[in-house]
Each structure stands twice: as C-alpha cells, then as structure tokens.
Amino acid sequence: MTRIEGVELHRVRLPLVRTMRTSSHSKDFLEHILVKLTASDGATGWGEIASPSGPFFSAETVASCWAVARDHLAPLARSVSWEHPAELAAVLARVRGNHFARAGFDMAAWALFASVRGVSLAAALGGTRTQVEVGVSLGIEPTVDELLAHAEQRVGEGYRRLKLKIAPGWDVEPVRAVRAAFPAVPLHVDANGAYTEDDGDVLVRLDGFGLLMIEQPFAPRALLAHAALQQRIDTPICLDESIEELDDLATALHLGALRILNIKVSRMGGLTAALAAHRRAFDAGLPIWCGGMYEFGIGRAASLAISALPGFTLPSDVSGSDKYYARDITTEPVVNTGGLVDVPAVPGLGREPDLEFLAAQTTDRLAIGAPR
Numbered sequence: 001m002t003r004i005e006g007v008e009l010h011r012v013r014l015p016l017v018r019t020m021r022t023s024s025h026s027k028d029f030l031e032h033i034l035v036k037l038t039a040s041d042g043a044t045g046w047g048e049i050a051s052p053s054g055p056f057f058s059a060e061t062v063a064s065c066w067a068v069a070r071d072h073l074a075p076l077a078r079s080v081s082w083e084h085p086a087e088l089a090a091v092l093a094r095v096r097g098n099h100f101a102r103a104g105f106d107m108a109a110w111a112l113f114a115s116v117r118g119v120s121l122a123a124a125l126g127g128t129r130t131q132v133e134v135g136v137s138l139g140i141e142p143t144v145d146e147l148l149a150h151a152e153q154r155v156g157e158g159y160r161r162l163k164l165k166i167a168p169g170w171d172v173e174p175v176r177a178v179r180a181a182f183p184a185v186p187l188h189v190d191a192n193g194a195y196t197e198d199d200g201d202v203l204v205r206l207d208g209f210g211l212l213m214i215e216q217p218f219a220p221r222a223l224l225a226h227a228a229l230q231q232r233i234d235t236p237i238c239l240d241e242s243i244e245e246l247d248d249l250a251t252a253l254h255l256g257a258l259r260i261l262n263i264k265v266s267r268m269g270g271l272t273a274a275l276a277a278h279r280r281a282f283d284a285g286l287p288i289w290c291g292g293m294y295e296f297g298i299g300r301a302a303s304l305a306i307s308a309l310p311g312f313t314l315p316s317d318v319s320g321s322d323k324y325y326a327r328d329i330t331t332e333p334v335v336n337t338g339g340l341v342d343v344p345a346v347p348g349l350g351r352e353p354d355l356e357f358l359a360a361q362t363t364d365r366l367a368i369g370a371p372r
C-alpha cells in the first residue's frame with residue numbers, strides 16, 4: 001500500500017520562445033505548478049498542473065489550481081492508502097471540476113506507481129508504442145505570409161501534421177493558403193470554441209479543403225450545435241474543451257457530436273481519466289490523438305506515455321520542448337526527430353526536473369507534510 005506523506009507544490013515560470021496567440025489571448029511566458037508526491041517509504045513521483053494563467057480555455061487558472069491543490073487536493077492525497085493510482089484518483093474526484101489541478105496529482109501518483117514497479121509509465125498504462133508521431137500547432141499570425149513561413153519551418157522539421165488555430169476573420173484564407181502551399185501535408189483547424197451556430201456557413205466552406213478534422217468550432221457545452229454541424233459536413237468534428245468528463249464523451253457519442261477525440265491528460269483530470277476515455281473512444285471506433293497545453297517536460301512525458309496506447313492513431317500534439325521553451329524544466333528535453341518522439345522507456349515518468357533550474361524558475365513553493 002502507498003501512503004502519501006509529503007506534497008510539494010512549485011509554481012514555475014518558463015519564458016516562451018515566441019509569443020503564442022489564440023482566438024482569446026496572447027502570452028510570452030507560462031507558469032505551471034509542479035507537484036511532487038513523497039510516499040511514506042520515500043518513493044517519489046512528479047506531476048504537472050499545466051493550467052493556463054487565465055480562465056479562457058476552461059474555468060481554471062494557475063491561481064485557482066494553487067488554492068485547490070493546497071486546500072483540498074493535498075489533504076485528500078495524504079488522507080488515504082492505495083494500491084493503484086485509480087484508487088487515489090477516485091478520492092481526488094470528490095473535488096468537482098478542477099481537472100488541471102487534479103491531473104497534476106494523478107500524474108504524480110502514476111509516476112510514483114510506475115517507478116516503484118520498475119516499469120515505464122507507458123507500460124504501466126498499457127501502452128505499446130515506442131515512438132509517437134507528432135504534429136504541430138500554429139497560432140494566429142499577423143499575416144498569412146508569416147503563417148506560411150512558420151508552416152514551412154515546421155514541415156521542414158518533419159512534423160507529420162499541421163494544425164491551424166482559427167477564429168472568425170482568420171479561417172478560410174489562411175486555410176486556403178496553407179493547403180495550396182502544402183497540398184500533401186495532413187492539415188486540421190482548431191477554433192477553441194470561437195464560433196457560434198450563426199457561423200455555420202463559414203465552417204461549411206472549410207469542408208472543401210480536405211481537412212483531417214475541424215476541432216471544437218463551438219463553445220464547450222454546445223454539443224447539440226456540434227451534432228448539427230457534423231450532419232452538414234463530411235470533415236470529422238473533433239472535440240477538445242467539450243470533453244472534461246467521461247459522461248461528456250458518452251453524451252457526445254450518443255448525439256453524434258464528434259468523430260475524433262482529442263484527449264488531454266490535463267483537461268480530463270489526469271491519466272486515470274484519460275485511460276478511461278481512451279477505452280470508451282477506442283470501443284466506439286473513434287480515432288484519438290493527444291492534445292497539449294504547452295506542458296513543461298514533466299507533463300509532456302505523461303502525454304507521451306498515454307500516446308503509446310493503441311487508440312492514439314493520429315499524430316499527437318507532443319512537439320519537441322524547443323518549439324516552446326529555450327530550456328525545459330527537466331534534465332532532458334523532449335526531442336522531435338523528423339516527426340517522431342521517443343516514448344520514455346526507463347522506469348517511472350522518464351523525465352526528472354533539473355532541480356537547480358527548477359529552483360531558479362520557481363516563483364512560489366509550498367511543502368505540506370514532512371517526507372522522511
């Protein structure tokens with residue numbers, strides 16, 4: 001049985017290589033919270049709370065995650081003994097919502113679990129792939145020419161799929177330009193819920209570009225609108241923000257609101273939930289891919305591990321660390337080699353924080369409990 005005695009929270013800031021703009025905001029550095037769990041026998045595991053700073057992707061923020069982790073998740077994590085991380089996840093699920101915050105703890109529990117058993121996290125999850133095909137996400141740029149320059153760079157780096165962020169006013173033209181420049185590259189678009197049902201005609205026009213998928217055109221709760229649009233277009237709709245709980249996936253499947261699932265470990269509340277969503281989507285015959293939240297190396301390693309599962313048949317958004325960070329927080333970055341990233345094969349998570357660099361980048365730190 002494992003019992004968590006010590007919980008450490010590290011609020012860590014990393015500068016981005018370049019400013020990222022989405023339909024709602026722009027940012028030039030990110031702050032995530034690293035979670036270290038220490039068991040009574042001294043075993044440790046690291047996880048990452050990769051919440052955006054503001055409540056624009058979901059309702060969570062770094063500040064809300066910090067408060068929920070300190071006041072609720074840390075006490076819950078220290079209150080029970082468990083044999084399998086799913087047991088701890090069930091206890092943490094007494095906290096409603098707050099998926100990003102819960103994900104950090106669940107990830108750390110899985111990392112600890114795998115390391116104690118001497119197996120890789122991917123193997124502990126049931127993953128079989130040794131390498132993952134990766135694609136890349138391109139933000140909204142000031143001009144189409146700048147977008148094309150970035151697309152050319154990423155295709156040159158071997159990324160297997162391009163994803164374009166779109167929003168009203170930045171959709172048909174950039175898609176047309178990238179499609180014309182790279183006719184053979186798998187291409188998909190992600191609206192992060194920026195459209196309304198009144199914009200249906202624009203989305204139908206995107207149907208003509210042979211896109212791999214249109215991701216999250218409407219607001220997260222608008223499952224009926226997604227189902228209605230899917231009736232009008234051949235391009236598969238992929239859901240991201242809409243699917244926070246397994247029940248959301250069941251409802252969306254029932255309504256025909258998606259044909260592809262984006263699983264994000266953070267959005268779903270951790271690896272335990274991601275594993276259950278994978279099972280459900282796999283059984284329903286849905287292609288799956290792993291999305292990202294600009295994770296540091298800790299969260300990125302967890303995304304790689306879950307991407308090793310058989311249902312992840314589309315390129316994942318687990319690009320190399322260098323796409324976002326000049327220096328990652330881990331001793332070893334995640335490296336993209338021609339569109340492939342190795343799944344860590346060593347016992348545990350497969351990435352450790354660089355403690356000296358971690359201390360230098362930490363803006364707040366809290367230790368709860370006294371690990372031996």
Ligand code: MG
Nearest residue numbers: 190215216240
């Ligand atoms: Mg998305």
